[in-house]
Amino acid sequence: MKYLLLKHYRGAPAAVNDVPMDQWTPAEIDAHMAYMNDWAKRLEGTGEFVDGQALSPEGTFVRYDGEGRPPVTDGPFAETKDLIAGWMVIDVDSYERAIELAGELSAAPGAGGKPIHEWLEVRPFLTYTPTVTE
């Protein structure tokens, strides 16, 4: 079963080690990135890795504005509550395994080389309908 591990720029409860990345030392940033890459590589090795992507914090809202008119764009809105920073997609045997892996990812080192204890959101994918349902 596949799960999305969502990382938020904004919208998740505050992390324990909640220091913005631009306040870290360059070596701490390197250590953080290495941790994330190692984690993904290890999951590829266990046959559980599906995807990992990071998103720019700057986004634009777009909506339809009627026939023959170009879409309206707006934003970014500073007040938007939820801001996704990126995700990992994993394919694991159980919900417990998904939680375990998210816990590991949340232990990525941040300021002072200490774990960030960042809150990650774990969301199951909707699957295809099973062949047998009765």
Added chain:
Amino acid sequence: MDEGLVRELTPQVIGVLVRRGADFAAAEDAVQEALLKAWETWPATRPDDPRAWLVTTAWRKYLDSVRSDAARRGREQRAELEPAPGPTEHTDDTLRLYLLCAHPSLTPASAVALTLRAVGGLTTRQIAEAYLVPEATMAQRISRAKRAAADVRWDRPGDLSTVLRVLYLVFNEGYTGNVDLTAEAIRLTRQLAALTNDVEVAGLLALMLLHQARRGARTRPDGTLVPLAEQDRSRWDTALIAEGVVVLQAALARDRLGEYQAQAAIAALHADARSVEETDWVQIVGWYDELLGITDSPVVRLNRAVAVGEADGARAGLAALADVDATLPRHAAVSAYLHEKDGNLAVAARQYADAARAASNLAERDHLTRQAARLNEKLRG
């Protein structure tokens, strides 16, 4: 090129290599490489004897890998004389492969992947596409599965019940991409049924055939679900139903009932009814009771409540549902269905909406949302 033939030969060729002294993991790798080469070259020049071609090619690949391993380790090369082919005991070998690939020491996902590759003859890429994961991930999943299987003795590889569970998982996956996993599961189960005399293998085969028969009628072209009661029964595949019923009857006649036979019996009773009104719900409830006797699972209790609702009325169904764990997925959906049948539309509408939020798959969620919308429209008058 004859894809079916290549897939059928795959486990036999692995068996030949193992009999010649290759360990399973190396043999399986070599055969996979030979398969890839077959995919590449057969369309232009198909060998006269595909089996011999695969054996020779795989054996060469195996020797190459042994040689390069030996060279890497700077040791003496192993003897590489090609032994005479052993007796063609490919029936036993294929059965062993099924058991090994579904060995209890493997996780379900890795057993599925390894079975599809070593027994099914699918390429890593095809399996990765079927399960919507990157090829590198699937390749690793398969090598881990092989490492887990490395300690299992070739002549004592495990038991049939885990094989059946793996085949059932493949069949039940539901998604159909380039590789039709339900068709592949049926092929592998049919082949297994020919190799063994086990009643539950027959039961599982019957179950698959009977569900596959209804598959086309179960979804509209846009992917939305058609509930059993609304399916166009003229679209059910009567040949598959007939085959499923024959297989099931032969199994039941041997009087060793198991889980898959009981499930197949339920599917057969549905398949047997020319219209939903003609469904023999009383017998279906009887089979659910049998099934509960074999395996007392909450999912069986839930499905039994639906059948009781049809056999004895909505109130009886709701009473049966009262004993079922309410946290089960689909509990709210069943409850909504029975409440609507009982005339309580407001409760049913609310529960359909709850059920939609709890649904674990997209088509079911959309179906439940539409049910809620239909009742809400009715309630508005």
